[in-house]
Amino acid sequence: MNEIIDKIYRYIEQNNMLADCERVVVGLSGGADSVCLLMVLKGYIERRHLQTELCAVHVNHGIRQEAGDDEEFARALCERIGVEFMAYHIDAAGLAKQLGMSVEEAGRKERYRIFNEVCKGRNARIAVAHHMNDQAETVLMNLSRGTSLKGIGGIRPVRDNIIRPLLSVTRAEVEEVLKDFNQPYVTDATNLCNDYTRNCLRNVVIPYMTEKVNAHTVENIADAAEELQKNFDFIEAEANKAYEKHVPEETTDKRDTVVLRLCGTEFAVLHEVIRKRVIYRAVYALTQTAKDIYKVHVNAVDELVAKPVGSSADICYGLRAVKGYDDIIISRKNMDAASENLSGIRGLTEAELERLKSGEAVTITQNIYYDDNGAPELKQVRVKLQLHSNYEKNRNYANSCYAKSFDYDKIQGKLCIRHRTDGDRIVVNRAGTWRKLKKEFIDRKVPSGMRDNVLIISDDSGVLWAVGVRRSECALIDDETKNVLEITIQ
Numbered sequence: 001m002n003e004i005i006d007k008i009y010r011y012i013e014q015n016n017m018l019a020d021c022e023r024v025v026v027g028l029s030g031g032a033d034s035v036c037l038l039m040v041l042k043g044y045i046e047r048r049h050l051q052t053e054l055c056a057v058h059v060n061h062g063i064r065q066e067a068g069d070d071e072e073f074a075r076a077l078c079e080r081i082g083v084e085f086m087a088y089h090i091d092a093a094g095l096a097k098q099l100g101m102s103v104e105e106a107g108r109k110e111r112y113r114i115f116n117e118v119c120k121g122r123n124a125r126i127a128v129a130h131h132m133n134d135q136a137e138t139v140l141m142n143l144s145r146g147t148s149l150k151g152i153g154g155i156r157p158v159r160d161n162i163i164r165p166l167l168s169v170t171r172a173e174v175e176e177v178l179k180d181f182n183q184p185y186v187t188d189a190t191n192l193c194n195d196y197t198r199n200c201l202r203n204v205v206i207p208y209m210t211e212k213v214n215a216h217t218v219e220n221i222a223d224a225a226e227e228l229q230k231n232f233d234f235i236e237a238e239a240n241k242a243y244e245k246h247v248p249e250e251t252t253d254k255r256d257t258v259v260l261r262l263c264g265t266e267f268a269v270l271h272e273v274i275r276k277r278v279i280y281r282a283v284y285a286l287t288q289t290a291k292d293i294y295k296v297h298v299n300a301v302d303e304l305v306a307k308p309v310g311s312s313a314d315i316c317y318g319l320r321a322v323k324g325y326d327d328i329i330i331s332r333k334n335m336d337a338a339s340e341n342l343s344g345i346r347g348l349t350e351a352e353l354e355r356l357k358s359g360e361a362v363t364i365t366q367n368i369y370y371d372d373n374g375a376p377e378l379k380q381v382r383v384k385l386q387l388h389s390n391y392e393k394n395r396n397y398a399n400s401c402y403a404k405s406f407d408y409d410k411i412q413g414k415l416c417i418r419h420r421t422d423g424d425r426i427v428v429n430r431a432g433t434w435r436k437l438k439k440e441f442i443d444r445k446v447p448s449g450m451r452d453n454v455l456i457i458s459d460d461s462g463v464l465w466a467v468g469v470r471r472s473e474c475a476l477i478d479d480e481t482k483n484v485l486e487i488t489i490q
Helices: 002-014 033-049 069-083 091-097 103-119 132-145 169-179 197-212 219-247 272-287 295-304 335-342 350-357 437-444 448-455
Strands: 023-028 055-062 082-090 124-127 255-261 312-316 319-323 327-332 362-372 375-388 404-406 414-416 426-427 434-436 457-460 464-465 484-489
Touching: 002 033, 002 169, 023 033, 033 169, 033 312, 055 069, 055 103, 069 082, 091 103, 091 295, 103 124, 103 434, 132 197, 132 219, 219 255, 219 272, 219 362, 255 272, 255 335, 272 327, 272 414, 295 312, 295 319, 295 327, 319 375, 350 375, 404 464, 426 437, 426 464, 434 437, 437 448, 437 464
Parallel strands: 023 055, 023 124, 055 082
Antiparallel strands: 255 327, 312 319, 319 327, 362 375, 375 484, 404 484, 414 457, 426 434, 457 464
16 A cells, blocks of 8 residues: 555655645545545645645535435544535536536536635645546547547646646555555445446446456556647647747737738648647637637638638637738627628528529538538538429428428428527427527537537528428428428538
8 A cells, every 4th residue: 555655645746736735625525536535635744744734625416315425424534534624515407507518517617616716815726536547538538539639638637726646546546545544435326327428438448448458458548648748748838839929919819819920831831730739729819718629620720821812711609710911810700790690691582482483403502510420510511402392292302411301381481591590499399399499509419619500491480400400390291281392401
């Protein structure tokens, strides 16, 4: 055990986790990992004779029936070893509904808000109990979902005021420390349920890899993640230099506009990795969030470097990049332009309607959200509209993810091709129940940065079809149908 604890102590010192720290706030759930973290940090502070306060914060999420027992366990443990204890109660499910996110994400957000509140006014650190196995799970999950070099690097030992001393040891070593301490802990039964992706990785995938591929799978993934973090830090340092040169502070209004100076061919000949990192940072300067800035957005801006003056690309969060003579300007779309893009009502012209009614196909070109087997991207497509008179019951009319058929005579008022607007609703069942389109996007995991690019087919009553997401239960074909409108994305 001493070897394991010494390894954790060395890791704390190598990463300067407690340098000049007045207070350490430990997130204490009562599980093995957090209990081990608390015991180790208490020992470290005492052995190193640090003038550092140690306190434990327990957050009851109001989800599990046994959560009250976990809280009492954590409280009793802290009383026994002489550590300050604080308990907080939250409604994670209610917060999730309010914020439009998963219960897990809402709970995490509120936990860290509480941790930071306890730290307020002090030179404090938040200690959380991620270990090597958590690192391996995170790396595998990021890889499977698609990620950058930063994501492959996984969890950092230190990020802002958050420290993770147990990243130096495996879950088995955590349990060994607790066994030698003769220290019990509580077990969250939900961690044994493989319905959750992370639990499946933890309980099935990694044990299989450890048994069948390499006994040191967890350690090897963790070592690789640490090496990738160092590589990313080097790239980031080089990108910072390029950013300072090509995105001068005086040309940047971080609320509305970022100017990327091309400096002749100087920016174009930068290494692709550095160039795209600069573009990413330029976009981030306006969004102030990394969420939903995807490779497709960075690539769209990068492609402008070689395009003619005046070329443009619509990217995430309502931003547009425009190629100038010696720069690329990334800015928020002006109100008129935004309205045109988002409301974007493209009603069929009288001429197009006449062509449609005569049996001629009408084709419109659009850039839309396109989900190719879970890989969302912006794609230029042709929207083909074809009206078929004299409905034939046995005929196979279009009905696939990117092709739908409608009872033309049930379409109310003007048929429009557009993008989403505030308040859009869609009918979700035969009873005529309306649901907000935004909620549908969230439930179907359409990335927020892509939602403005979902093509909407609508009439005066509301949304008929959010292309690639869901069609409405309105204007369905039935035995009374006479005219069928087929809409196909090509």
